[in-house]
Amino acid sequence: MQGDTTIIKSGWMKQRVGAALDDQLGLHRKRRPTESLIQAFLFFCGVVSVFTTLGIVFVLGREAMLFFIHPEVTLVEFLTSTKWQPAIGDFGIWPLVTATFMTSVIAVGVALPIGLAVAVYLSEYASPRARGILKPILEVLAGVPTVVYGYFALTFMTPLLRSIFGENVVEIYNTASAGLVIGILILPLVSSMSEDALSAVPRSLREAAYGLGATRLETALKVVVPAALSGITAAFIVAVSRAFGETMIVAIAAGAGPNFTLNPFKAAETMTGHIVRISGGDLSYDSLDYDSLFAIGLVLFLITLALNLLSQQIVRRFREVYE
Amino acid sequence: MSADIFNTRLDARKRAGMISHGLFMAATIVGIVALTALLYTVxxxxxxxxxxxxxxxxxxxxxxxVPLEELSKEQLIAILQANLSAGVIRRYESEQPFAERTRENVYALVLERVVQxxxxxxxxxxxxxxxxxxxxxxxxxxxxxxxxxxxxWLRPDFITKPQASVPDLAGVRTAILGSLWTILITLVVAFPIGVGAAIYLEEYARDTWLTRAIQTNITNLAGVPSIIYGMLGLAIFVRMLEPLTSGTLFGAADPTTANGRTILSAGLTLALLILPLLIINSQEAIRAVPRSLRQAAYGLGATQWQTIWHHVLPSALPGILTGNILAVSRAIGETAPLVVIGASTFIVIDPNGPFSKFTTLPIQIYQWTARPQPEFRHIAAAAIVVLLVMLLSLNAAAVLLRNRYTRRW
Structure with missing residues (x-):
């Protein structure tokens, strides 16, 4: 029975208990031969996703290994050099990583405070009617394809930045514009995940705070947000991972050509942007360029995977459970 | 003593509350402003x-x-012959003999080649x-x-004309057809596998380490950047399975393509991409069907599959379809993985099957946006409007479906 209590924890697992009960009662013992066939097919469907993961790991790992055993390349150079110029044999991933970091930091810098404020507003302040109007708008924002955001960055955000800071300061392609627009892109993600976390905090906690004379702001910031912190943190991490992997916006607006710089108004190419630009051209298979893309892809995959696992771990570890 | 302190602090607290209320609201308005700015730009x-x-x-x-617009077909052909070299005329003749062309077609040629x-x-x-x-x-x-x-820039011609090198004459017909073909393949592959996996996980799977591994794996796959799927598709579908995806295996290869960069590869890549999302959405729909329904079916002697096929699936179908539509609309807007697996940059011939070269609407938008000439900026905007209308109607369908058929238990 001890097993059962651990099972009940997550929503998905709750169903398992029902299924286990059916099992004990022998409710679906009766089976026809074709049914085993069907079940085998369904199992195969379930396993396809595992093969996808294995495929990703295999493909990225194999090509990246081919890249690293190439005489021109060393792992040390890959991880330490600040130059990425495949034409003359320089393969240091840092310029791509700094550009990725810059767009992501700008994006999260925009999306994090605004997204959290939106979530607090929707869950603590807004009337049901206002929520009914605002939430679909945010959902529309989340459903716009990223290539459209890229267009938006190039034709709206960049000219805006250039008119504010001066055309000499801001280049036509720059990471600031791309980062700001990625921020708009991940804003709905942050706000809706955070709002879910805030809404899961039971009413009784809020009422206790009001009963002690707290204002609405104090209740929201000192009671509700701390209680939902694990969910909010998870939302932030997922948003960071999304910003890291975002491709089209940076491919269109951030610039072509790796550039080791920390100036957000200069052009620089991110990891994803580089992959898209090189693979979009005439790329011959089994060349060093081709293999180098997979090495970058592997780094990108590992970073985003680590972030996603971290976010799941936080939810599992630090979630406050209220009955 | 404390009453005074309490009262002065009360004002400050109330003020803080008012200000923050305004700030929270302003943050929400940022989202609306962003959406408005985006639509305005387009x-x-x-x-x-x-x-x-x-x-x-x-x-x-x-x-x-007699002005040009009112000339007869023969007169128009005469103009063409007077202004174009014999070689060009012969090429048009071999494409489609002038005798068979309509007057409108010849008139369009005159405009395109002579008036320019x-x-x-x-x-x-x-x-x-x-x-x-x-x-x-x-x-x-x-x-x-x-x-x-x-x-x-957005006009009927734009939708019915194929891609062209001059922005003035370019259209999105090939791109739309490419998108539709790709999505068709994606759906045919992803729908059965996604729903199948969801049924397996919800109805059959016992709570073993394998089940848990599959579930965790699906959650993680949903967070993998789409460009990584593009690299997977490039290595597996385009290169490793080239005989299959180029169609040479079936003797159906398109002579102009004859490599793995086909609609089939694109569709399969997008299918893998939306599969996690599709499974998660379908699982939620199946989970919402109450257990009592299943037990009633078992009580009447139905087998497990009969229960699932005749009772669980019909009840969960609206939810599954809604989830599917949302996943498909994500696939329609996806660009990066398709660029990576090698979308064609310039196609004027309609794709005619899974083994054709492909381009899709988002890719067309990307390529036009990347051009420096301002005219391409305009047709990119027009193409975005077409794409958004497509997505909006899909999403509206999803919402309608949800409102119309969702049952409350």
């Missing part, structure tokens, strides 16, 4: 004034005082409305022969 670029310059003035092509209207400059809608006089003066000074006309 709309403003889709319409506007253009300055058109003709290489040959149509008035000089008039025959015996060229857009020398273009303006956005906001400029066209607010700075009309300035634009007129500018055009008169810079392009004395040009005529200023108002142009909607």
């Amino acid at each position: 709309i403003v670029q889709s319409f506007g004034l253009v300055a058109v310059e003709n290489r040959v003035d149509p008035a000089t092509l008039a025959v015996n005082g 209207p060229r857009i020398v400059e273009s303006w956005s809608l906001s400029d066209s409305l607010l700075r009309r006089a300035a634009i007129q003066a500018e055009t008169a000074a810079k392009h004395p022969n040009a005529k200023l006309v108002f142009r909607s």
